[in-house]
Amino acid sequence: MFITQPLLSPISWTECSTVSSNTEFWAALVETLLPDYVNTCRWFAGKARQQTGFTIKTIHTLTLVDNDFSYLLVVEATYADGEPERYLLPLSFISDNVAQRLPNQLNDIPDKGRIGQATLGDTSGLLVDAIYDQRFRQTIFSHVYRNRVLLETDGQLNFQRGKGLEEGDEDLDSSVLPVDSSNSAMVFGNKYFLKLYRKLFQETNPEVDMVAFLTDESNFPHIPAFGGSIIWQRTNTPDVTLGMIQRMVPNEKDSWMQTGDYLNDFLYAVPQRMFAIREDVFDKVELLGKRTGELHSALYKPDAGPDFTPERFTKDYRDFMIKRLEDLLERRYALLIDNYTKLDPHAQRLAWVFMEAREMIESFIDDFRSRHLDSLRIRIHGDYHLGQVLATGDDFVVIDFEGEPESTITERKIKHSPLKDVAGMIRSYHYAVSAKLFNSVETDGLNSEHLQRVSDRWFYLIRDTFLHAYMDVFEVPHPLFKNNTETNYLLLVYLLEKAVYELGYEISYRPSWVKIPLKGIIDVIREIEKIRLSDGKDTPDIPMLQTALLQSKE
Incomplete structure (x- = not known):
């Protein structure tokens, strides 16, 4: 189902700056594990098209709560006919050591979130879609809560907080909704819903614009209130929406x-x-x-x-x-x-x-x-x-x-x-x-x-x-x-x-x-x-x- 051949690299996953700039590491990922994995994902819309390859165009680095790292990859899929498409793939590495120390960390990851086994430096472990890594979920939610701005080599990641996010809610239990769709959904404290947009467009998502405006500018109460957004801002290029947080609404x-x-x-x-x-x-x-x-x-x-x-x-x-x-x-x-x-x-x-x-x-x-x-x-x-x-x-x-x-x-x-x-x-x-x-x-x-x-x-x-x-x-x-x-x-x-x-x-x-x-x-x-x-x-x-x-x- 998934390719399990190891990625050979002389570096350690925890050497953040080295990993993000190591072209050999990312080239190996694209050539071995990535194509088969992406084609199993519900959010990838290019399955029926004749693919000519994948390229990692941008790598955003997130420092996790235990000083480990996750990456937000912008992956470009090219085709024999038609325009290329870009997708967001969050990536985490669950080392064997982490799996032993936090057994639930690995047990909670379903097959559809497991990209493949890898050996990074002297460390073996599992590459996973980071939405299934509780440390990743906690980090991005905390960044929105704190209105963080992360400077990147290609612009910056702007974590913007909205009126719908309440004080005292920074540290909430989280989980991934099991529903497969064109985007990914995470739940925090059964109170907030974070939608991570998978297919990316060269401008902000209209949903985020609308929900933020209705909540923050018009105080319209009959929508799930805007809790925040994750925006990739670049110089002289339209912003790209990566995710949005809203309040959860109990409904019949x-x-x-x-x-x-x-x-x-x-x-x-x-x-x-x-x-x-x-x-x-x-x-x-x-x-x-x-x-x-x-x-x-x-x-x-x-x-x-x-x-x-x-x-x-x-x-x-x-x-x-x-x-x-x-x-x-x-x-x-x-x-x-x-x-x-x-x-x-x-x-x-x-x-x-x-x-x-x-x-x-x-x-x-x-x-x-x-x-x-x-x-x-x-x-x-x-x-x-x-x-x-x-x-x-x-x-x-x-x-x-x-x-x-x-x-x-x-x-x-x-x-x-x-x-x-x-x-x-x-x-x-x-x-x-x-x-x-x-x-x-x-x-x-x-x-x-x-x-x-x-x-x-x-x-x-x-x-x-x-x-x-x-x-x-x-x-x-x-x-x-x-x-x-x-x-x-x-x-x-x-x-x-x-x-x-x-x-x-x-x-x-x-x-x-x-x-x-x-x-x-x-x-x-x-x-x-x-x-x-x-x-x-x-x-x-x-x-x-x-x-x-x-x-x-x-």
Whole structure:
């Protein structure tokens, strides 16, 4: 599983300065142990690519509590095609002597944390991912607690403490969460959560920017509070985020699971031709709408620095959105044509209406290029849905501010109307009810058109409840939402973008779910048609929405 050949080196691991500058030692590591180990790691995204090699680009040295050392390695993976990637690998050496003196130190390290056996100088031991070394965990947490700055040959490591880290919490027991993901998670005193970012980008992580701003600048209470960050600062080069500490939040479940729970009663009533929603469901939806509005209100700071200052709908932003929409639509039309025969009859009818409305959609997008807009744009969550909200007793906590996974880091920091987040949550509610009704044993055999009508009724009630509670947070008029006309228009732009984005995934991976985003797109097109008529743009060469195509021929 792991290469266990020893690394031959005439040096001692504890000679810190010598190890970090010894090219022979690190070259041996790269040639023997590192490639096989990295390719077993969940956080390494390059497994499926043809690799041409690994290089250790930077070595950061950390002095541990017992005057031993750990290293933060920045490892570059290169490929036959495409850009190289950089990853963070913390490295510790557990000598046989340390293992005998502290037996639990070695026993607590799982197989996935063991890089391989090594002989360093006259000392034998085990090279490990340092997150499994309790001394390493204690050191980095203590550095954040003390606001330490470590000068390095390539810049400095800045351990920044946030408001969420309390006095007296420097020395806490720690452990590694067993969940495998694209990052690594450590827990301190069951009170703090440290996320170590594995794949590195040439700028700060948007999640750290957002959480730090909401905690330290806006005092927004409904997120896991910012406890601190680890930033690699370099001269004349963008900073790189290595890690972040947040407060842990006790929670029952995320809001996707909670919504599924309170949809169960609704689901069981549908076959009996009954329609019922408990009053406490509306209370939960209203509260989430309110908390979402409060989140965006906390992000609206006219006097903030350039990263968070509100901006207008500039030409560059409109061009970005139009290109994104046009590219998405072009690819989705092609996917629908190629996969049309795989769709069920209901989805096929929805697909036809969507494709027949192409000219109307293109006209709507073109209108976005020049329509006068006074509303403002701010930094937003960017990947907002029910799974990003934790239910905590009688309230909610918003998590995971990294942004849309398929976007670049630069794109994740682009300012949007907060209605983009609102659109994401609305689409999430639509998915929740549609997935429940169309994919449950209880509704097997029921007419699909009937299920569509029932799910629409539930969704429209929940959507309107969420929207009303959200807008009630803001004074009218508000710089973010100049008037109702602009608000409705912009919400359609983002709902269209979101539903078309979703369509690609469903066609490729879940054809039976294609009707969910398609129905969302049709709802948007209906509203686009209303705007078109109210604007007096009933252009004869653009056909009206072909709703007759939705009727079953059975």
